[in-house]
Amino acid sequence: MKKFLLALSVIFVFAIGAKANYALNESNLDQAFAGATEVQIVNLISSPEAMNLAGMNTYLLSSDKNAFVAAILAWFLGGFAIHRYYLGTKGSMFFYYFCTFGGIFGIVPFVDFIVLLINSNDISKYVNNEKFIMW
Secondary structure, three states: OHHHHHHHHHHHHHHHHOOOOOOOOHHHHHHHHHOOOOOOHHHHHHOHHHHOOOOOOOOOOOOOOOHHHHHHHHHHHHHHOHHHHHOOOOOHHHHHHHHOHHHHHOHHHHHHHHHHHHOOOOOOOOOOOOOOOOO
């Protein structure tokens, strides 16, 4: 009960003390838009080198596989190695998962799920990976 009252009082103090007086400076906003670079998405897709705009280090995934789709497959169908098929692993992975009762009782697909969510920016090392433990 003490922790609840402490948390409630902290929230109350922040709610009262956080009265923000924000003002929009139109001239700064106009300057920001005047200095912006116009980019068309079609040009970005057709030329990956155009992704390096104004020194930003952005990149395309090295494959056409989506990490979130693979993570969802790992969560729901991980014991059958469906996420591994999606990522391009050969059919023998189903046999390995079957022999180890769903990837050592489901631990390997669960870790695959976590790893895919954490490393969702670049999953190239998991695509076409033939190792039982892909990480």
